[in-house]
Amino acid sequence: MTKILIVNPNTTASMTDTIGAAARAVAAAGTEISAVTSTMGPVSIEGYYDEAFAVPGLIQALMNAPDADAGIIACFDDTGLDAARSVARFPVVGICEAALVTAGQIAKRIAIVTTLPRSIVPLEELVRRYGFAERVQVTACDVAVLDLEKPGSGAEAKLEAEIARALDKGAEAVVLGCAGMADLPQKLSRKFGVPVVDGVAAAVKQAEALAGLKLTTSRRGSYASPGAKRYDGLLAPFAPKSLD
Amino acid sequence: MTKILIVNPNTTASMTDTIGAAARAVAAAGTEISAVTSTMGPVSIEGYYDEAFAVPGLIQALMNAPDADAGIIACFDDTGLDAARSVARFPVVGICEAALVTAGQIAKRIAIVTTLPRSIVPLEELVRRYGFAERVQVTACDVAVLDLEKPGSGAEAKLEAEIARALDKGAEAVVLGCAGMADLPQKLSRKFGVPVVDGVAAAVKQAEALAGLKLTTSRRGSYASPGAKRYDGLLAPFAPKSLD
Amino acid sequence: MTKILIVNPNTTASMTDTIGAAARAVAAAGTEISAVTSTMGPVSIEGYYDEAFAVPGLIQALMNAPDADAGIIACFDDTGLDAARSVARFPVVGICEAALVTAGQIAKRIAIVTTLPRSIVPLEELVRRYGFAERVQVTACDVAVLDLEKPGSGAEAKLEAEIARALDKGAEAVVLGCAGMADLPQKLSRKFGVPVVDGVAAAVKQAEALAGLKLTTSRRGSYASPGAKRYDGLLAPFAPKSLD
Amino acid sequence: MTKILIVNPNTTASMTDTIGAAARAVAAAGTEISAVTSTMGPVSIEGYYDEAFAVPGLIQALMNAPDADAGIIACFDDTGLDAARSVARFPVVGICEAALVTAGQIAKRIAIVTTLPRSIVPLEELVRRYGFAERVQVTACDVAVLDLEKPGSGAEAKLEAEIARALDKGAEAVVLGCAGMADLPQKLSRKFGVPVVDGVAAAVKQAEALAGLKLTTSRRGSYASPGAKRYDGLLAPFAPKSLD
Amino acid sequence: MTKILIVNPNTTASMTDTIGAAARAVAAAGTEISAVTSTMGPVSIEGYYDEAFAVPGLIQALMNAPDADAGIIACFDDTGLDAARSVARFPVVGICEAALVTAGQIAKRIAIVTTLPRSIVPLEELVRRYGFAERVQVTACDVAVLDLEKPGSGAEAKLEAEIARALDKGAEAVVLGCAGMADLPQKLSRKFGVPVVDGVAAAVKQAEALAGLKLTTSRRGSYASPGAKRYDGLLAPFAPKSLD
Amino acid sequence: MTKILIVNPNTTASMTDTIGAAARAVAAAGTEISAVTSTMGPVSIEGYYDEAFAVPGLIQALMNAPDADAGIIACFDDTGLDAARSVARFPVVGICEAALVTAGQIAKRIAIVTTLPRSIVPLEELVRRYGFAERVQVTACDVAVLDLEKPGSGAEAKLEAEIARALDKGAEAVVLGCAGMADLPQKLSRKFGVPVVDGVAAAVKQAEALAGLKLTTSRRGSYASPGAKRYDGLLAPFAPKSLD
Incomplete structure (x- = not known):
C-alpha cells in the first residue's frame, strides 16, 4: 500500500x-x-x-x-x-515539474496553457529552472482560476482556442497549467489528437x-x-x- | 496488467x-x-x-x-x-532520461558516474539536451562495461572512489551511468548516505x-x-x- | 528628502x-x-x-x-x-540583485562569499535568474549567520580564507553574501586590494x-x-x- | 560634491x-x-x-x-x-548597462526600442553579455539618430508605434535605445502607463x-x-x- | 592532390x-x-x-x-x-556543420530552410549542439526530399516563398537545409540579394x-x-x- | 589565383x-x-x-x-x-573564429592557450559569442606577446606546461591563442599527440x-x-x- x-x-x-x-x-x-x-x-x-x-x-x-x-x-x-x-x-x-518530465518523454516541443497572463513569467522562470526553456512555450487563456469551475464562464472555450494557437506554433503536446483543469485532459486529447498532460495525474x-x-x-x-x-x-x- | x-x-x-x-x-x-x-x-x-x-x-x-x-x-x-x-x-x-528526472525530484545537484572516459562527452551532450546541464556533473570510474560483471576486476572499488570524489564536489545525489550497475544502488546509497539512482529501476x-x-x-x-x-x-x- | x-x-x-x-x-x-x-x-x-x-x-x-x-x-x-x-x-x-549589478559595473568575474554551504545552490539559482551565471562563482565560508556577530567565533578568519580562495580562482571583485557582513567591506577591500561590495550599501x-x-x-x-x-x-x- | x-x-x-x-x-x-x-x-x-x-x-x-x-x-x-x-x-x-539594471529592478520583461535596424544585433549581443537575453526584446523604430532632433521627421510617431508593438508582445517596461531620446521618458511613460527608462538618466x-x-x-x-x-x-x- | x-x-x-x-x-x-x-x-x-x-x-x-x-x-x-x-x-x-560555420563568417543571423516540418526539431537540436542556437532560425518549406528532383512538384516555388519569409524575420544569410538543394544557391542568392550557402559546397x-x-x-x-x-x-x- | x-x-x-x-x-x-x-x-x-x-x-x-x-x-x-x-x-x-570552427570539426572539447591572464575573459566572451562556451576552456601561459619571439624568455616551456595542464582537464585538441605562436603547431602536435590548431593557418x-x-x-x-x-x-x- x-x-x-x-x-x-x-x-x-x-x-x-x-x-x-x-x-x-x-x-x-x-x-x-x-x-x-x-x-x-x-x-x-x-x-x-x-x-x-x-x-x-x-x-x-x-x-x-x-x-x-x-x-x-x-x-x-x-x-x-x-x-x-x-x-x-x-x-x-x-505538479508543474511532474507534468513537464512526463510530457518531455513523449514529445519534444510542449505548450503549457495556464490561466491568467500574470502567471506566464512565473511559469517561464519555473520552466527554465527545470531545464525545459528550449522546449516549452507558456501561454495563458485569460481565465481566472476559480472561473474554471463555473459552467457559464466560457472558460473551456477560451482554453481550447489557446490550445489550438499553441499547436499552430509547433507544440507537439500540451500541458494544462492549473490544477483546476485536472478533469479535462482526456477530452482535450481526443479533440486535438495530441497528448494532453494534467499535472495532478x-x-x-x-x-x-x-x-x-x-x-x-x-x-x-x-x-x-x-x-x-x-x-x-x-x-x-x-x-x-x-x-x- | x-x-x-x-x-x-x-x-x-x-x-x-x-x-x-x-x-x-x-x-x-x-x-x-x-x-x-x-x-x-x-x-x-x-x-x-x-x-x-x-x-x-x-x-x-x-x-x-x-x-x-x-x-x-x-x-x-x-x-x-x-x-x-x-x-x-x-x-x-x-534509462538516462528516466534517472535524471527521478534524481531531479529529490536533489538539486547530481553526479552521473559512468564507465569509460570516452562516454563523458556523449553523456554531457545528452544531459544538456535533457535540460540538466546546470545541475549535473558527469564523471567516469574508468571501468569497461563488461568488467562490471567480473568479480576480480576491482570495478566496484573504482566506482566507489569516483562517487566519493563527486560528493566532495557538491553532488547531492548519484546516478549510476551504466545499465550494468543496476544491482548496486541500495548498497551504495547505504554506504554514502545519499540517494543513488539506477536508470533501469x-x-x-x-x-x-x-x-x-x-x-x-x-x-x-x-x-x-x-x-x-x-x-x-x-x-x-x-x-x-x-x-x- | x-x-x-x-x-x-x-x-x-x-x-x-x-x-x-x-x-x-x-x-x-x-x-x-x-x-x-x-x-x-x-x-x-x-x-x-x-x-x-x-x-x-x-x-x-x-x-x-x-x-x-x-x-x-x-x-x-x-x-x-x-x-x-x-x-x-x-x-x-x-540586496543580492543590488550587489550584483553594482559589482558587475566594476568587474567581469565576481565571487559571492556566503555563510552556510546549504545557501550555495539557492544563491546560484538567484544568480542565474539575474543573468550573472557566467560571471559569478558562489562559495561559502561555513559560518552560521548569527555567528557573524559573535566576537570569538572565528567567523572573520574563515570569511577571509574563503575570499583568498575565490581570488585565486579568478574573481576580480567580491560580494559579501549575507546582510550580517554589512560592516566589513572597507576593511576587506583594503586587505585584498579588490572591490568588496556589501549588498546593504x-x-x-x-x-x-x-x-x-x-x-x-x-x-x-x-x-x-x-x-x-x-x-x-x-x-x-x-x-x-x-x-x- | x-x-x-x-x-x-x-x-x-x-x-x-x-x-x-x-x-x-x-x-x-x-x-x-x-x-x-x-x-x-x-x-x-x-x-x-x-x-x-x-x-x-x-x-x-x-x-x-x-x-x-x-x-x-x-x-x-x-x-x-x-x-x-x-x-x-x-x-x-x-548607458545601456545602466538602463538594463535599472529597468530590471522594476520589471521582468523589457523592450529596448532603438533607432536603425542595423543596431538590433549589436544590441542583442550587448544584452546577452549583460545577462538579460531571456528578459529583453530589442526592436528598432527605423529612425536615423540625427533625425531624432529634427521636428518634422516623424521620429516620435514612429517611436511610439514601436513601443505599442513591444507592449503587445509582453514588455512590462521600455528602455529607450539611444542617447538622443533622453528628453522623452516622462512623456512616453505617461502615454503608455509603463515605466520608460532613459539610459542617460x-x-x-x-x-x-x-x-x-x-x-x-x-x-x-x-x-x-x-x-x-x-x-x-x-x-x-x-x-x-x-x-x- | x-x-x-x-x-x-x-x-x-x-x-x-x-x-x-x-x-x-x-x-x-x-x-x-x-x-x-x-x-x-x-x-x-x-x-x-x-x-x-x-x-x-x-x-x-x-x-x-x-x-x-x-x-x-x-x-x-x-x-x-x-x-x-x-x-x-x-x-x-x-554538411550542416560546414554550412553553419561558413555562413557564420559572413552573417550574424542565419535561416536554415529545410524540407519537411518533422526535420525542424532534429535540426534545431543540431544547431544548438554546434553553438548557433542564438543566431539561427530553422524553417521548412514542406517539400519531400525526393520531390526536389521532380520538375512539376512546385518545390522551388515553395522554397523561395519560405526564404522570403525568413528574410522578413531578420535573416541575413540563408543556408539550404538539404543536400538535394545543392544546385540552387547561386540562383537563389541572385534572386534574394543575400548569401545563400549550400552545405555540400x-x-x-x-x-x-x-x-x-x-x-x-x-x-x-x-x-x-x-x-x-x-x-x-x-x-x-x-x-x-x-x-x- | x-x-x-x-x-x-x-x-x-x-x-x-x-x-x-x-x-x-x-x-x-x-x-x-x-x-x-x-x-x-x-x-x-x-x-x-x-x-x-x-x-x-x-x-x-x-x-x-x-x-x-x-x-x-x-x-x-x-x-x-x-x-x-x-x-x-x-x-x-x-583567426580566433577560424581556429575554433576548425578545431570544432576534429574534437569536442578544446583548450585555447593564450598569453597573459588578462586576455582570458576577453577570449571567453569571444568564445561565447561564437557558440563554443560549452566546449572550450581558455587558459593563459603568462607570457607577454612579444616575449614569444625572444629565445631566452622561457616562453615555450611555459606554453607546453599549460598545454599539459589543459589536456589533463579533458581537452581533446589545442588552439594556440596568439598570432605570435603561428610557428609552433606541428612541433606541439607531435609532442602531445593531439591536434594543435594555429589561428593564422x-x-x-x-x-x-x-x-x-x-x-x-x-x-x-x-x-x-x-x-x-x-x-x-x-x-x-x-x-x-x-x-x-
Missing part, C-alpha cells in the same frame, strides 16, 4: 475535490490518495503574492498528515516546493515512482534539514525542531 | 539478466517485465560508434515484441531513443507512469511516424510501412 | 542595527533611512525553509510603514522580493537611484497588483484589497 | 546638450554634471563601423577631463566601455551609486591597467604610460 | 549525381572528388528513424573507400557524423581546409577509436578491429 | 613575418598571400585597451590594399572584425573557402554598409563614403 498525500495549497475545497478525483482516476491499484485543503492563505493562487502566502498553510498540511509515502503540491506554480522538500519526511512532487505517477523506488529527498546540500532555531510571532509554531 | 518490454541494446545476455532482475525488483504488483537481448550489434556500448550500430537490433527487438504498454531502452546513452519513439506503438523510456517507474496515464508518443512534429519508403540492401526489412 | 525603508526579514534586532548603520554610512545627504525588524518568522534565514517563513513578516513590515520612496529587503536570498514588488506602493530593491544606492528617477514597479504582466480575494485562517489579514 | 563626467562619443554638440540637460534633470543635489563632446570620430554612431571609430575620441575625452568621481559613456552601444574602464581613474558607466544614478560607495574598477584580471608600451603613427599619443 | 570522398547516406543515386556535380563545381584545382551512394538503408532521410538506419551504409561506404584525405557526409542532418569521426582514418565533415571547402592543414580527428576523449570487440548478427562485419 | 590579404593589427613587423610565413606554409597552390603590418596603434595587443586602439590602423590596412579576394585579421582577439566586415569589399576572417583555409565559394559578407542587417556621414578630427579620413 502506497499512501500519497495531496495538498491543495489554496483554501478552496471544491478544487480539492476535482484534484482528488483526478488523482484517484489514475492511481495504481495499491495506492491510497488523501487530498487535503490548506486551512490558511488565498482561495486561489495567481501570481507571486498569492504564492508567497500559500506556503505556510501548505507546509502545515504536509507536516500534520499522519503519515505518507510521498506528497504532492497541487498548484501549478509548484508553490513552496523547495521548502516542503527540506522538511517533509517523504519525497514531495510538484502526472504527479500521482511520479509520487508512486519515488515511493516505489524507496527514494527520498537528499539531505546533503540544498535540501539539508533546517537547523533548529526560534521563529517569532504568528509563525512561531513553524520553527524547525532539533532532529534526533 | 501493465506489460513493459525492456530491450538491452547490446548482445550480452548476462547483462540482460542483471537488468531484468533490477527491473522486477521495483516493478509494481500489476507489472509484467519482459527483458530481451538485441540479436545484432555490439556486445557492449562504449562511445559513438558502438551506439550507432546498436540501433538496428534495438529497433528490431522493440518491433518484434508481441505487444507491450511501454518500452525501455536499457543503455545509459539512450541509444536510438528518438528513432524508437518514432515507430513504437507504445511510449519508450530511456527509474525507467520501470517512468514506463509504469506513462502506461498508467495512457499517454503515448505524440505523432505531431518531431516524432511523426516515418513515411513509407524503400530501404535498400541489408536493412531493407526495416523500411517503414504505410500506416493504415 | 528621500525616505528609504529597510526591512530585515529575520527577527534579530541586533542584525537590524548593523544593517541600519551600514545603510546610513553610505546614504546621500538627502536620504532618510528607516530600518525595521520583522516581527514574525525565523531569527535567521538559512535555506529554503527559513526563506519561505520570512515572507509574511517581511510583507507586513513593508505594508505597515507610514510611507517611503523605496524599500529594501535586507536578506541576501532576496527573500520575498517578487511578492513585495507586486504590492508595495514604492520600488523594492533586493549597494541596495541603498539602487533605492536612491529608483526614487531619484521617480520609477516604480511596472504593473503590467508579472508584477500586476494581486486581485482582491479572500485569504483564510491565520493569514486572512494579508488578503489583497480591491485597489481603487 | 560628486563630479560626473559624461562623454558624448559622437561629435554632435547639440546631442550633448540634450544629454547634459537630461542628466542634470535627475542629478542629486550634490552632483555636478559635466557633459563633453568627443572631438574626433563620427557625428552619430550607427553600427559596428561607427562604433569602432568613436573609441579614440571617447578615451581622449575621458582622460583629458581635469578630474571626476565617475564617468558615463553616452551612447547606447556602450561603445568603448571595456577600454575606458581599463584606463580611467574613476568608475565608468555605460539611469547612468547618472549608477554613477552616483558607484561614487557614493567609493567603488572603482577592479584592476585584477580583465580590467588590469594596460601595460606601458609603444603605440605608433597617428595614435601614438594614446600609448599607455607606466603607472607609478 | 587532395582526395575527398563524399558519401550520400541515402541510396538514391540521382541525388548523388547532384551532390557530386555541386562538389566538383567548387573544388579547388588540386582536389579530386569521389561521390558514392550508400548501398543499404533509406532512399531519403527524413526524421530520426531514417537517420538511424542510414548510418551502417554510410560507415561502410566511408570504410570501403580505397583512400582519401577527407570525407564528407552529404545529408543535412549530419547523420552518423560522430560515429564516422570515431573510425575514419581521415577527418570527416558534416561548404563541406568541400572545409574538407580541403582540414586536409590542407594536415589535421585529423583527435583520438583523445570523445572520438577515441572504438575498442576491439565482437558485434553479433547481421552487423557482425562492422565490429571494430584491434588497431595496431 | 586567390589573393588573401593578412593584416597584423599590431605594428610589430617581425610578428608579421612569422604570420606571413605560417600562412604561406599552408596556402593552396593557387593562393597568393600578402601580409601587411598596421602603421598605427599598439606594438602588441593585450587586453581591451590595446584592442580598441588597434582598430583604425587595421581598417586602414584593409582598405588601402589594392585588391583581395579575402582578408584576415591576425590577432587572436579578432580585433575589429565586425567593423572590418561592415566595410571590406571582400569577406574577412578572424586555419584562417588562410577559411579565407580560401569563402573566396572559393564566391561568398562575401551579407549587407542585410548587422553588416549593412555604414551610411555616408561626417567624421571629425584626426579620424575624419575614415568617414564612410556614399557607396554608388
Whole structure:
C-alpha cells in the first residue's frame, strides 16, 4: 500500500475535490490518495503574492498528515516546493515539474496553457529552472482560476482556442497549467489528437515512482534539514525542531 | 496488467539478466517485465560508434515484441531513443532520461558516474539536451562495461572512489551511468548516505507512469511516424510501412 | 528628502542595527533611512525553509510603514522580493540583485562569499535568474549567520580564507553574501586590494537611484497588483484589497 | 560634491546638450554634471563601423577631463566601455548597462526600442553579455539618430508605434535605445502607463551609486591597467604610460 | 592532390549525381572528388528513424573507400557524423556543420530552410549542439526530399516563398537545409540579394581546409577509436578491429 | 589565383613575418598571400585597451590594399572584425573564429592557450559569442606577446606546461591563442599527440573557402554598409563614403 498525500495549497475545497478525483482516476491499484485543503492563505493562487502566502498553510498540511509515502503540491506554480522538500519526511512532487518530465518523454516541443497572463513569467522562470526553456512555450487563456469551475464562464472555450494557437506554433503536446483543469485532459486529447498532460495525474505517477523506488529527498546540500532555531510571532509554531 | 518490454541494446545476455532482475525488483504488483537481448550489434556500448550500430537490433527487438504498454531502452546513452519513439506503438523510456528526472525530484545537484572516459562527452551532450546541464556533473570510474560483471576486476572499488570524489564536489545525489550497475544502488546509497539512482529501476517507474496515464508518443512534429519508403540492401526489412 | 525603508526579514534586532548603520554610512545627504525588524518568522534565514517563513513578516513590515520612496529587503536570498514588488506602493530593491549589478559595473568575474554551504545552490539559482551565471562563482565560508556577530567565533578568519580562495580562482571583485557582513567591506577591500561590495550599501544606492528617477514597479504582466480575494485562517489579514 | 563626467562619443554638440540637460534633470543635489563632446570620430554612431571609430575620441575625452568621481559613456552601444574602464581613474558607466539594471529592478520583461535596424544585433549581443537575453526584446523604430532632433521627421510617431508593438508582445517596461531620446521618458511613460527608462538618466544614478560607495574598477584580471608600451603613427599619443 | 570522398547516406543515386556535380563545381584545382551512394538503408532521410538506419551504409561506404584525405557526409542532418569521426582514418565533415560555420563568417543571423516540418526539431537540436542556437532560425518549406528532383512538384516555388519569409524575420544569410538543394544557391542568392550557402559546397571547402592543414580527428576523449570487440548478427562485419 | 590579404593589427613587423610565413606554409597552390603590418596603434595587443586602439590602423590596412579576394585579421582577439566586415569589399576572417570552427570539426572539447591572464575573459566572451562556451576552456601561459619571439624568455616551456595542464582537464585538441605562436603547431602536435590548431593557418583555409565559394559578407542587417556621414578630427579620413 502506497499512501500519497495531496495538498491543495489554496483554501478552496471544491478544487480539492476535482484534484482528488483526478488523482484517484489514475492511481495504481495499491495506492491510497488523501487530498487535503490548506486551512490558511488565498482561495486561489495567481501570481507571486498569492504564492508567497500559500506556503505556510501548505507546509502545515504536509507536516500534520499522519503519515505518507510521498506528497504532492497541487498548484501549478509548484508553490513552496523547495521548502516542503527540506522538511517533509517523504519525497514531495510538484505538479508543474511532474507534468513537464512526463510530457518531455513523449514529445519534444510542449505548450503549457495556464490561466491568467500574470502567471506566464512565473511559469517561464519555473520552466527554465527545470531545464525545459528550449522546449516549452507558456501561454495563458485569460481565465481566472476559480472561473474554471463555473459552467457559464466560457472558460473551456477560451482554453481550447489557446490550445489550438499553441499547436499552430509547433507544440507537439500540451500541458494544462492549473490544477483546476485536472478533469479535462482526456477530452482535450481526443479533440486535438495530441497528448494532453494534467499535472495532478502526472504527479500521482511520479509520487508512486519515488515511493516505489524507496527514494527520498537528499539531505546533503540544498535540501539539508533546517537547523533548529526560534521563529517569532504568528509563525512561531513553524520553527524547525532539533532532529534526533 | 501493465506489460513493459525492456530491450538491452547490446548482445550480452548476462547483462540482460542483471537488468531484468533490477527491473522486477521495483516493478509494481500489476507489472509484467519482459527483458530481451538485441540479436545484432555490439556486445557492449562504449562511445559513438558502438551506439550507432546498436540501433538496428534495438529497433528490431522493440518491433518484434508481441505487444507491450511501454518500452525501455536499457543503455545509459539512450541509444536510438528518438528513432524508437518514432515507430513504437507504445511510449519508450530511456534509462538516462528516466534517472535524471527521478534524481531531479529529490536533489538539486547530481553526479552521473559512468564507465569509460570516452562516454563523458556523449553523456554531457545528452544531459544538456535533457535540460540538466546546470545541475549535473558527469564523471567516469574508468571501468569497461563488461568488467562490471567480473568479480576480480576491482570495478566496484573504482566506482566507489569516483562517487566519493563527486560528493566532495557538491553532488547531492548519484546516478549510476551504466545499465550494468543496476544491482548496486541500495548498497551504495547505504554506504554514502545519499540517494543513488539506477536508470533501469527509474525507467520501470517512468514506463509504469506513462502506461498508467495512457499517454503515448505524440505523432505531431518531431516524432511523426516515418513515411513509407524503400530501404535498400541489408536493412531493407526495416523500411517503414504505410500506416493504415 | 528621500525616505528609504529597510526591512530585515529575520527577527534579530541586533542584525537590524548593523544593517541600519551600514545603510546610513553610505546614504546621500538627502536620504532618510528607516530600518525595521520583522516581527514574525525565523531569527535567521538559512535555506529554503527559513526563506519561505520570512515572507509574511517581511510583507507586513513593508505594508505597515507610514510611507517611503523605496524599500529594501535586507536578506541576501532576496527573500520575498517578487511578492513585495507586486504590492508595495514604492520600488523594492533586493540586496543580492543590488550587489550584483553594482559589482558587475566594476568587474567581469565576481565571487559571492556566503555563510552556510546549504545557501550555495539557492544563491546560484538567484544568480542565474539575474543573468550573472557566467560571471559569478558562489562559495561559502561555513559560518552560521548569527555567528557573524559573535566576537570569538572565528567567523572573520574563515570569511577571509574563503575570499583568498575565490581570488585565486579568478574573481576580480567580491560580494559579501549575507546582510550580517554589512560592516566589513572597507576593511576587506583594503586587505585584498579588490572591490568588496556589501549588498546593504549597494541596495541603498539602487533605492536612491529608483526614487531619484521617480520609477516604480511596472504593473503590467508579472508584477500586476494581486486581485482582491479572500485569504483564510491565520493569514486572512494579508488578503489583497480591491485597489481603487 | 560628486563630479560626473559624461562623454558624448559622437561629435554632435547639440546631442550633448540634450544629454547634459537630461542628466542634470535627475542629478542629486550634490552632483555636478559635466557633459563633453568627443572631438574626433563620427557625428552619430550607427553600427559596428561607427562604433569602432568613436573609441579614440571617447578615451581622449575621458582622460583629458581635469578630474571626476565617475564617468558615463553616452551612447547606447556602450561603445568603448571595456577600454575606458581599463584606463580611467574613476568608475565608468555605460548607458545601456545602466538602463538594463535599472529597468530590471522594476520589471521582468523589457523592450529596448532603438533607432536603425542595423543596431538590433549589436544590441542583442550587448544584452546577452549583460545577462538579460531571456528578459529583453530589442526592436528598432527605423529612425536615423540625427533625425531624432529634427521636428518634422516623424521620429516620435514612429517611436511610439514601436513601443505599442513591444507592449503587445509582453514588455512590462521600455528602455529607450539611444542617447538622443533622453528628453522623452516622462512623456512616453505617461502615454503608455509603463515605466520608460532613459539610459542617460539611469547612468547618472549608477554613477552616483558607484561614487557614493567609493567603488572603482577592479584592476585584477580583465580590467588590469594596460601595460606601458609603444603605440605608433597617428595614435601614438594614446600609448599607455607606466603607472607609478 | 587532395582526395575527398563524399558519401550520400541515402541510396538514391540521382541525388548523388547532384551532390557530386555541386562538389566538383567548387573544388579547388588540386582536389579530386569521389561521390558514392550508400548501398543499404533509406532512399531519403527524413526524421530520426531514417537517420538511424542510414548510418551502417554510410560507415561502410566511408570504410570501403580505397583512400582519401577527407570525407564528407552529404545529408543535412549530419547523420552518423560522430560515429564516422570515431573510425575514419581521415577527418570527416558534416554538411550542416560546414554550412553553419561558413555562413557564420559572413552573417550574424542565419535561416536554415529545410524540407519537411518533422526535420525542424532534429535540426534545431543540431544547431544548438554546434553553438548557433542564438543566431539561427530553422524553417521548412514542406517539400519531400525526393520531390526536389521532380520538375512539376512546385518545390522551388515553395522554397523561395519560405526564404522570403525568413528574410522578413531578420535573416541575413540563408543556408539550404538539404543536400538535394545543392544546385540552387547561386540562383537563389541572385534572386534574394543575400548569401545563400549550400552545405555540400561548404563541406568541400572545409574538407580541403582540414586536409590542407594536415589535421585529423583527435583520438583523445570523445572520438577515441572504438575498442576491439565482437558485434553479433547481421552487423557482425562492422565490429571494430584491434588497431595496431 | 586567390589573393588573401593578412593584416597584423599590431605594428610589430617581425610578428608579421612569422604570420606571413605560417600562412604561406599552408596556402593552396593557387593562393597568393600578402601580409601587411598596421602603421598605427599598439606594438602588441593585450587586453581591451590595446584592442580598441588597434582598430583604425587595421581598417586602414584593409582598405588601402589594392585588391583581395579575402582578408584576415591576425590577432587572436579578432580585433575589429565586425567593423572590418561592415566595410571590406571582400569577406574577412578572424583567426580566433577560424581556429575554433576548425578545431570544432576534429574534437569536442578544446583548450585555447593564450598569453597573459588578462586576455582570458576577453577570449571567453569571444568564445561565447561564437557558440563554443560549452566546449572550450581558455587558459593563459603568462607570457607577454612579444616575449614569444625572444629565445631566452622561457616562453615555450611555459606554453607546453599549460598545454599539459589543459589536456589533463579533458581537452581533446589545442588552439594556440596568439598570432605570435603561428610557428609552433606541428612541433606541439607531435609532442602531445593531439591536434594543435594555429589561428593564422586555419584562417588562410577559411579565407580560401569563402573566396572559393564566391561568398562575401551579407549587407542585410548587422553588416549593412555604414551610411555616408561626417567624421571629425584626426579620424575624419575614415568617414564612410556614399557607396554608388
